[in-house]
Amino acid sequence: MISIRNISANAGSFILKDINLEIKDGEYFVVVGPTGSGKTILLECLAGLQRLRGGEILISGKNITPVPPERRELGYVPQDYALFPFLDVRENIIFGLQPKKISKQELEKKVSSLANLLSIHHLLDRNVRTLSGGEKQRVAIARALAISPKVLLLDEPMGSLDVRTAKYLRLELKRYHEELGITTIHVTHNLIEAEEMAERMAILHMGQIEQVGTPDEVFFYPKSPFVADFIGTPNILDCDYYNDIGHGLIEAVCGGVPIILPHHDGPVRKLTLLPRDVYVTTRTPPGPGINRFRGTVMEITPFSSLIKLTIKVGEINLLAELPQDIFEEMDIRTGHEVHLILKLRSLRVY
């Protein structure tokens, strides 16, 4: 168990204020927040790389606050991975084992098992400058894991990867976590990454924790206006009744609007859907009319580079989001009638 109690830290003009977190053994915990919210500083406080102004950090009941980073036994993977360019892949991996003065045989065994776990056997003799982003990430994780850390700290591990590689490596990270069962703290600004990876997550904003919970708790029950804005307030639809319509499908009627979704065990009381999963179009969409509705634009609110639309469908108001350029192209105004498509796979049932 990692207990972070009332920690505060100053980094230049930035202040981390009274952070309290409890992270369970073996948990995959994600700290998510916009750029400049203090995620990296929080991770550096855990690693012992930032001096605390107050508070303490306990791991398995032991206060590690005064322990220097080299004796904390935490595996740290920084942004951009910081692989040592003057060493090859193998030398990078064993770098943390050299102060421990272990035998050559043991070193080789360790390298081999890490290379198997991370599928990097073919890279061991390569110059790190020649690696792709995904390969660098795996080598950096191997280097961090080589010291058999109690906790793995990952700072924006997908930050510099393309979408497809990031998606693949998220699955890989989950696999390493399942195989090793190591407590992992992962910081990111990417909500989709957080939702996909986290067992629990914390939302950080301007150096303070706004909310801690499972992704579902955070996404569907945001505790503060900031969290609601940051995740994009979800649509929560109260369902009046539901019918099994066969073929593994059910029809849930929420506020007079019939929504078709895959069969669900147990009662269907509420459906939730993020605004980004409500597609808006001014033309009649082709194909069958399942989960496609007509609605009237009630309100238009600009939010950063997005436009938020409140659209009345039947008796319910649905919130949708559009990028500003697409919104302008569609020339949507209040009172206009639009077509909506609900992304079936993103509907959640409660």
Added chain:
Amino acid sequence: MKGFFSLPGERLFHVATLSALGFLLLFFVGIISSLATYTDWRQFFSILFSKEILFAIRLTLFTSTMATIISMVFAVPAAYAISKTNFRGKNIVDTILDLPIVISPIALGAALFVFFNTSLGRALEGNLMRFVFEVPGIVLAQFTIISALAVRLLKATFDSINPRYERVGRTLGYTKIKVFFKVTLPLARNGLIAASILTWARAVGEFGATVTVAGAMKMKTETLPIAIFLNLAQAEVERAIAVVFVLVAIAVIALVILRRFTSRRQTS
């Protein structure tokens, strides 16, 4: 401002900048090659291998190498401290370290000369070693001129090292001192070599401070720049020119090696 970025304007700008470059290139190549017109090539090699010039070459290489080693011993930790540590008065320290680069070498030499006339200076000369009008004085004068330059160059190298490397090193079980030797110095390797070459080349060409502290004595404190000065003073122009060619050759070799390391650094 209308038309400032138009095509004729841009062309004029290119012509103006390239003309300035061409002028400077011609100027430097011109003054160096003009030396050749004054050289009697039959006598050149006998002058070059004369006892006096060989002594000057040996003395210059020895003193400049010593001065470079000593200045790097101080400059590496000093540059690291000023690059990576925050302390009160850092800006003032930074400015003081810039002074030797800006002040005339002869003024610094004069300051050293005066220092050895104080009681502390006399005590040092009496108990440690003699500097004034002696070879150690040359090394000290060169050290005074090049150490600040070494700190400036090395600070730029340490500034360019991403602190994440050092942070990772700490989390991998290395203390701050071990991280300095195992992470920071290997990352600074090319910068260290480049700074050593540049400061060494600067020491080879040092004249003002050297002549003030160590004097201009034939076959005693006669470095290559002092050999030029002494030979010109005695109207031995051809001897002076031979020494100039030696200095140009050393500078070219140093710059070629420097280019190798800096280009490697840029591609890394």
